[in-house]
Amino acid sequence: MKPAEGRAVPDPDNGYQLLPENGGPVPDNAYWQRRLKDKDVIKSEAPDEPAPVVVETKAVKGAKANEL
Template sequence: MYVIPAEGLKVPDPVLRDHLPAEGREVPRDAYWMRRLADGDVIETLPPAAPVAEGSDR
């Protein structure tokens, strides 16, 4: 799941041993992150769209 920290909070990531960046990151849907979500420490959201490379035929 993709999460961002709630406004004004620094949320530790126990796997990477840093804080969740303001732009968020993909994290496992495990007990730790579900607890953070239930407590309102993080917000589940969609990941940012990947930029399309210039010169692409799409």
């Protein structure tokens, strides 16, 4: 989503900082659906690059932090 022209839209998931002019990913929830319905935001095209995948690793018992 990105703000409609002339609009400033706070992002509650980001400490109510304003959504950047070029937009960004937002969750599909009631707040953003209302912003879309009220024409405060417009759907922007998905980025060409997929979002990075974050993989969490489990700690190995007895291993030091830099050995994982």
